[in-house]
Every structure is written in structure tokens, then in C-alpha cells.
Amino acid sequence: AKQNLYQPFRPPPSPIPPKFRSLDTAGKIEVLADRMGLWFEYAPLISSLYTEGFTPPTIEELTGISGVEQNCLIVGAQVRDSIVQSNAKPELVAAFETGGAELLYEIRRLSTVQRVAAAEYIVEHGFDTKGAHDLARAIKDYPHRRGDKGWEEFDYNLPGDCLSFMLYRKSREHRSPSELRTTLLEQAFEVAVTEKAKKAVGRELHGYSDEERAKEEEVKIIRVPVVRLKFGEVAGASSVVVLPVCEAEEGVGKINEAPMEFESGGEFGVVEAEKEWRRWVVLPGWDPVVAVRRGGVAVSFRDDRKVLPWNGKEEAIMVVMDREKKTVEAEDGYYLVVTGDGMKLERGSVLKERGVEECLGMVVLVVRPPRDDDDEWQINDDEWD
Incomplete structure (x- = not known):
């Protein structure tokens, strides 16, 4: 049978509550003038009058509701509807039953999920309009601040952490020490939710703890290069190295299966391996990689x-290691080991203290993917020996 593609037009459900739908123009004006019913019930009547040709100044003259308040009521009701439709907790919806249009108006630019989280935070902390405005701006602004110092220490899904990061970032605009900077940091610490965020703010406020300072010193003497690839770098390299690739999720068995011997030869530099392998990577001929004659693999x-013992950047990496050097010998070197949380890099001295004698291999290089938005990240000098 031929499918009937015609679908009759079904207008969207009216936002006007049933008890107000039969009102004529005069009735709508009367309801608005007397604020009859709940605010989110009569708010749609304003839009209805707009469609009838009334202007905001005219409605203000007839009802006493200013143009600014009209807009606030309309948008606030729409935001409330989205929260209701998201199956938010009844107590949250009830909190905005007798008022709060001006607060909901401030979170209008957030997604529905963010609106619910922000509304809960606003109610819980008794925010006024300015507080709601600052919170919404902090949530909206956070993703655009990627790369700022401390960004990765805060949780984007938590309004408190977003607000904390905004205050933390503002504090860095003022000289240290200063009363304003200290006040902003104290506020940031107070609203921070996660332990990582509190530690990040605490470091700015009080300085590093002895344990953190020791870790920072350890990072400064890392004996493994961390390199960020540049776009087109492989194509422009005078020499390259080809390595078999394993995904960490594939496990130790896959790493051990990777070809141990492979070399390029002939006029065209054709790479030949002792066995077939599905995935390979081509890297510039950096000295640490070239030095691995046998057993090299990229994980x-x-x-x-989850992998590096120093602060990560929340991005993919490729760890190049020498499987010929499985014995833990160099105290200042790094090795790839298997832990309860998966594979990660560990310093030789740490492994020796634990009595670990063998690992998957010695790490010779950590490679980060190219980025077109931050040229300064091509090579991080702090992470070089």
C-alpha cells in the first residue's frame, strides 16, 4: 500500500493554562492587572497580547507590568516549563511556584540539564538575581576557558566548581598579596565542591603543602621527554620511525604480541616486520625513538x-617504550607498569622502593597530539629533563 506522507498540522499545545484559555482580551488584561493566579500561569497571557498587536508600553499602561518585567515573566515561565518537563524534583519546582521569575530568567542561556543543576544551587544557597547571574555566567564560560591555569582541577558538571573557578580566575587578575585577591580566593574555596578544586584554590591561597612541593620538585627532574606533535611535522621530517601501535584497552597480551623486530630498507625505505600487525604510527626521527633498535612499541x-604521574591535560597520549628494557634499573627513568587501575607510568625509584623488579618496558617518549589552538603547547619545557 502506498504510504500517505501527508500529516495534518497539529498546533503545539497552548502554554496558557486551561482556566485562562477562554478569556477575551479584556479578561486577559484584568488577570494581569490584578495578578490573578500564579505568576507562571498568567505570564503566557503577555505573549498572547503581543500576538494581538499590543506593545510592551501599552501593556504596562494597562496592567502596571513594566516592559522589563514582562520579558522576565515570559522567559522565566519558559525556563520553569523546561525544568518541569525534565522531571526535576517536586521540591525544586515548588520553590519557584510563588515567585522567582527573575532568577530563572538569569539561567535562560543554559541547557536544560544545566538549568536544573543551577536552579537547585540557587535555591539551596538562597541566591539573589546577581548571584544567579554570576552562577549562569560561570557555567556558560567554563568550557571556553580550557587551557587556563587550574582549569582541569574543577568539575564542569557541578555549579559550585564552575563558580569557584570563575572566582579563582578573577583572583589571578590582582597582584599578590592583596586583600581583594585573598577575598576572591576565600570565596572560591568556600563554594568549591570537589577535593581537587579545593586543593587548587588552597594552593593559591596558602601555597603548596610539603607533599605537593616534593612532587613538584620530582616533576622538574623528569627523565622522559614529553613532545607535542606539530601539524605536518612528520611530512617535513628528514627521517622518520615506524612503530607498531597497541591500545591500552587491549591489555598486556597485545603489547607482548607486537612485533619486536622491524626495519626499513631498500631504495624506498619499505618497512618489514617479523610478523603482520594491524596498526602502525609514523613519528619524526627523534633521538630517543631512533635509539630503540629492537622492541619499540607505541601504546x-x-x-x-590516568597514566602520567604528573598533572595531565585531559587528552589522548601515545607512550613510546622499549620492551627490551623490562628490568627496573634507572631510578630517574620512567617505566610502564600495570596497576589495579590499569597501565600507568611510574618512576624507577618508586618501583624499587616497592620491590618491583620488572615492568612492561622503559618509557623513552610521551607524544601528545597536535593542537591548532595553542602554539605554546608544542613542547612543554617544564616536562623535559
């Missing part, structure tokens, strides 16, 4: 924060 990770 790819989706999130560096």
Missing part, C-alpha cells in the same frame, strides 16, 4: 590523567 591512551 595509546585516551586520557593522560
Whole structure:
């Protein structure tokens, strides 16, 4: 049977409550003038009058509701509807039953999920209009601040952490020490939710703890290069190295299966391996990689924060290691080991203290993917020996 593609037009449901739908123009004006019913019930009547040709100044003259308040009521009601439709907690919806249009108006630019979280935070902390405005701006602004100092220490899904980061960032605009800077940091610490965020703010406020300072010193003497690829760098390299690639999720077995021997030869530099392998990567002929004659392999990770013993950048990395050097010998070197949380880099001295004698291999290089938005990240000198 031929499918009937015609679908009759069904207008969207009216935002006007049933009890107000039969009102004529005079009735709508009367309801608005006397504020009859709940604010989110009579707010749609304003839009209805607009469609009838009334202007904001005319409605203000007839009802006493200013143009600014009209807009606030209309938008606030729409935001409230989205929160109701998201199956938010009844107590949250009830909190905006007798008022709060001006607060909901401030979070209008957020997604529905963010609106619910922001509304809960506003109610819980008793925010006024300015507080709601600052919170919404902090949530909206956070993703655009990627790369700012401390950004990765705060949780984007938590309004408190977003607000904390905004205050933390503002504090850095003032000289240290200063009363204003200290006040902003104290506020940031107070609203921070996660432990990581509190530590980041605490470091700015009180300085590093002895434990954190020791870790910072350890990072300064890292004996493994961390390189960020540049776009087109491989194509322009005078020499390249080809390595088999394993995904960390594939496990230790896959790493051990990767070809140990492979070399290029002939006039065209054709790479020949002792066995077939599905995934390979071509890297510039950097000295640490070229030095691995046999047993080299690249292990790819989706999130560096779970792998590196120093602060990660929440991005993918590729760890190049020498499987010929499985014995832990160099105290200042780094090795790839298997832990309860998966594979990660560990310093030789730490492994020796634990009595670990063998690992998957010695790490010779950590490679970050190219970025077109931050030229300064091509090579991080702080992470070089």
C-alpha cells in the first residue's frame, strides 16, 4: 500500500493554562492587572497580547507590568516549563511556584540539564538575581576557558566548581598579596565542591603543602621527554620511525604480541616486520625513538590523567617504550607498569622502593597530539629533563 506522507498540522499545545484559555482580551488584561493566579500561569497571557498587536508600553499602561518585567515573566515561565518537563524534583519546582521569575530568567542561556543543576544551587544557597547571574555566567564560560591555569582541577558538571573557578580566575587578575585577591580566593574555596578544586584554590591561597612541593620538585627532574606533535611535522621530517601501535584497552597480551623486530630498507625505505600487525604510527626521527633498535612499541591512551604521574591535560597520549628494557634499573627513568587501575607510568625509584623488579618496558617518549589552538603547547619545557 502506498504510504500517505501527508500529516495534518497539529498546533503545539497552548502554554496558557486551561482556566485562562477562554478569556477575551479584556479578561486577559484584568488577570494581569490584578495578578490573578500564579505568576507562571498568567505570564503566557503577555505573549498572547503581543500576538494581538499590543506593545510592551501599552501593556504596562494597562496592567502596571513594566516592559522589563514582562520579558522576565515570559522567559522565566519558559525556563520553569523546561525544568518541569525534565522531571526535576517536586521540591525544586515548588520553590519557584510563588515567585522567582527573575532568577530563572538569569539561567535562560543554559541547557536544560544545566538549568536544573543551577536552579537547585540557587535555591539551596538562597541566591539573589546577581548571584544567579554570576552562577549562569560561570557555567556558560567554563568550557571556553580550557587551557587556563587550574582549569582541569574543577568539575564542569557541578555549579559550585564552575563558580569557584570563575572566582579563582578573577583572583589571578590582582597582584599578590592583596586583600581583594585573598577575598576572591576565600570565596572560591568556600563554594568549591570537589577535593581537587579545593586543593587548587588552597594552593593559591596558602601555597603548596610539603607533599605537593616534593612532587613538584620530582616533576622538574623528569627523565622522559614529553613532545607535542606539530601539524605536518612528520611530512617535513628528514627521517622518520615506524612503530607498531597497541591500545591500552587491549591489555598486556597485545603489547607482548607486537612485533619486536622491524626495519626499513631498500631504495624506498619499505618497512618489514617479523610478523603482520594491524596498526602502525609514523613519528619524526627523534633521538630517543631512533635509539630503540629492537622492541619499540607505541601504546595509546585516551586520557593522560590516568597514566602520567604528573598533572595531565585531559587528552589522548601515545607512550613510546622499549620492551627490551623490562628490568627496573634507572631510578630517574620512567617505566610502564600495570596497576589495579590499569597501565600507568611510574618512576624507577618508586618501583624499587616497592620491590618491583620488572615492568612492561622503559618509557623513552610521551607524544601528545597536535593542537591548532595553542602554539605554546608544542613542547612543554617544564616536562623535559
